[in-house]
Amino acid sequence: MGTARFSPPYVDRLRAADRWLRASERDAHAARYAVCRTTISALARVDSFYIGFFRDTDTVFIPYIYDHDQFLRPSIGRYGRHGVSHWVRTSKRPYVYRDDGGRLLTNAMPFGDTNEVSLDAVVVPLIDAETGDVTGLMSAQSLQPHSYDDEAIRALEWLGRALMHSFARDTAAQDELDLYTIYPELDTTGVQNETDLIDAVSSRVNRLHRGIRDLAQLAAPAGGAVAEAAQQLQHLSETTQIEIGDLFGAFADAAQGEDDGPDPAAELTAREREIAELIAREGVSNADLAEQLHISEKTVKTHVGNVLRKLGVAQRAGIELVLGPTMLQSTSRHRSKLPESP
Structure with a gap:
């Protein structure tokens, strides 16, 4: 990110965004995404905007998409090595349309009105404040050329960093007393199993259903088309709740029927793999890991938390059970080939 100072209009908007991000409730992701979008939209023309996060090595999940002030459904898809997602993830730098005339953008996943072509765009990396890894990206696009000057690019990059720092504050507040590092199985904010997932999704759908039900009750006395539409919407929300439950059941049955899982x-x-192997094979503590790997104990805690989450276990003892003796024996022969990046 550049070091040039922002002009007064940018300072006013970015300071307001900073206040909103700092004051937002923990895990208020949608509200934070909206702060980023509305802020950059007030400073430059934005016809399309999205925020996405990487999954695995070639997949990006986009929970927040706006096209012409219309919220679109979340999207997930794979990306290739010749597109903007791969470039931003590997370079850790913002992609700017004018640098290549939009060549990389042509390989991006389409959304919104596919007949429209963006003539300017900026895609900035979302960098984990703890590990320094690129975990996602944020993009502003315009149908008008030359919409984003250097100051607008720096502003979007700053918003991306501010967003990621707000996520880091969530983690710091959660682990202020080290409660969930010691006892991760007690952290109810994390999804540990299918039951947790069903509960998390159901609570959100129920919240939506209650809002729709209240709307239907308010519209009922007036009668007419509005009341009928509200009633149909309430019925749809109830049907959707049932269908989600059926989908969970079908997914569980399919998972149980698999002989050889991934x-x-x-x-x-x-x-993370190196740390998981050391914990499973030698039962080393966080302090020992920090000393052996020449990284801070705080970074070790972050990695251990990621390992537990990705392996779907609540305690360190579960790591060995998930990896299994065969995998540990095979990986131990190749540990010297692992990169030394923290």
Whole structure:
């Protein structure tokens, strides 16, 4: 990110965004995404905007998409090595349309009105404040050329960093007393199993259903088309709740029917895999890991938390059970080839 100072209009808007991000409730992701979008939209023309996060090595999940002030449904898809997602993830730098005339953008996943072509765009990396890894991206696009000057690019990059720092504050507040590092199985904010997932989804759908039900009750006395539409919407929300339950059941049945599942450690980074092996094989503590790997104990805690989450276990003892003796024996022969990046 550049070091040039922002002009007064930018300072006013970015300071307001900073206040909103700092004051937002923990895990208020949608509100924070909206702060980023509305802020950059007030400073430059934005016809399309999205925020996405990487999954595995070639997949990006986009929970927040706006096209012409219309919220679109979340999207998930794979990306290739010749597109903007791969470039931003590997370079850790913002992609700017004018640098290549939009060449990389042509390989991006389409959304919104596919007949429209963006003539300017900026895609900035979302960098984990703890590990320094690129975990996602944020993009502003315009149908008008030359919409984003250097100041607008720096502003979007700053918003991306501010967003990621707000996530880091969530983690710091959660682990202020080290409660969930010591006892991760007691952290109810994390999804540990199918039951947790069903509960998390159901609570959100129920919240939506209650809002729709209240709307239907308010519209009922007036009668007419509005009341009828509200009643139909309430029925749709109830049907959707049932269908989601059926989908969970079908998914569980399919998972139980699989003989050979995927590599449980496939989502681990090289460093996370190394840490998982050391814990499973030698039972080393966080302090020992920090000393052996020449990284801070705080970074070790972050990696261990990621390992537990990705392997779907609540305690350190579960790591060995998931990896299994065969995998540990095979990986131990190749540990010297693992990269040394923290």
